[in-house]
Amino acid sequence: MSLFDLPLDELRDYRSRSVEPEDFDAFWSETLDEARSHDLDARFELRAGTGLTTVDVYDVTFAGFGGHPVKGWFVLPAGTTEPLPVVVEFIGYGGGRGLAHTHLIWASAGFAHFVMDTRGQGSGWLVGDTPDPVGSAPSYPGFMTRGIEDPHAFYYRRVFTDAVRAVEAARSHPLTDAARTAAIGVSQGGGITLAVGGLIPDLAAIAPDVPFLCDFPRALTVTDRNPYREVGSYLKTHRGRAEQARATLSYFDGVHFAARGRAPALFSTALEDMTCPPSTVFAAFNAYAHQDKAIEVYDFNDHEGGGPFQEAAQLGWLPGKLKA
DSSP states (O other): OOOOSOOHHHHTTOOOOOOOOTTHHHHHHHHHHHHHTSOOOOEEEEOOOOOOSSEEEEEEEEEOGGGOEEEEEEEEETTOOSOEEEEEEEOOTTOOOOOGGGOOHHHHTTOEEEEEOOTTOOSSSSOOOOOOOOOOSSOOSSSTTTTTTOTTTOHHHHHHHHHHHHHHHHHHSTTEEEEEEEEEEETHHHHHHHHHHHHOTTOSEEEEESOSSOOHHHHHHHOOOTTHHHHHHHHHHSTTOHHHHHHHHGGGOHHHHHTTOOSOEEEEEETTOSSSOHHHHHHHHHHOOOSOEEEEEETTOOTTTTTHHHHHHHHHHHHHHSOO
8 A cells, every 4th residue: 555645744733623612612521420420330341260360350331312221341450459550542433342361461660550441342353242322313334423413412422422421431440540540542532532632621531543533524535444434424315405414523523622632642544544534533643632742653564553562661651640
């Protein structure tokens, strides 16, 4: 694959044309207020029989959007007795929380680690355990067009709300230091991380890795890969609904959440990434409000991005942001 997007020097100056809704903040304030009217009801049950000796694993359930139960994992270095900084992780498109032994990096590095399951997903590559009890109008297979006719009904309104509540659940545990909370994620998880970074004012750091759900006006026209292509496939059938779809998506664009970012951030992008094109990632990075921000660029990679190299970069960067 050759480079298909803007040259790197133009990417560093690129700005999105996504138009922020006038009621963006009110929409999200009302959404989170409604969610918080339900008891968080965060339950942590120690999981036995994992075969793991260096970590303690808890099976988590908490109340997300609409009070719906959302699953997660909470992983600690074995025998932890004092509060630790906590890394809250969100999962890529189609994946769920998976099995506990697949989440060892951050606890091995001395952090508490909270992994949120993604409602309705968990059948594409990592298994999930959280249903989405909310239906939608007709949609294209996948998640990108579920409820796309109305921002109040859109699928990611529920997911982003779940994610804010996941941070609150992680912070509620007595062995986490709420003042030292980071959010991370790859692809969809990176887009969710940006949303959380814009909705929670006091995170210590965020690390969106090749983030999805950014700069919808460009993403929907520059790539024909799913998941973005789901929207085009829906509009190919539902002629005349493009304006409404764009209006709905504007409430969920990572560019607008980035403009509210209040924590140091480490982004990444790959210049041959046709799933989350680099211009869409740079759109969010360039809009990101906090001055302490950096982006790792992987010149000859597709959507796998930096993979373990980016994990190494995060392991070198995050401890300095979460120090006492």
